[in-house]
Amino acid sequence: MNTFSAILLLFGNLGTTELIVILVVVLLLFGGRKIPELMHGIGKGVRSFKKGMNEIEEEINAPVSKNEEQKKEEGK
Structure with a gap:
């Protein structure tokens, strides 16, 4: 039994x-x-996580765009 099916059975x-x-x-x-303090803390955590994910995605995509610019300059 996988985890997802166990959660479905539970809830x-x-x-x-x-x-x-x-x-x-x-x-x-x-x-x-x-409870509002807990929700505020959870919201901050989720926001921080999303920001981190976006920064990682930008770092991954940034070298690709720099390499493309260099190739365009070499081609000219």
Whole structure:
């Protein structure tokens, strides 16, 4: 059994009642003030990850464009 099918089996059968119970438990554990702080931190992390991915992609593509410019100059 692969990981994806295990996740589907675990969360695929959750109903509305179970989701409400989970949300109430999370609210009780973290409190009303901590949840927005946690979401803000997660948002910063995702933003940082995307920025890093874009920088890596630009670094990979940058030498290709520099090489193309050099080839165009040599061809002239």
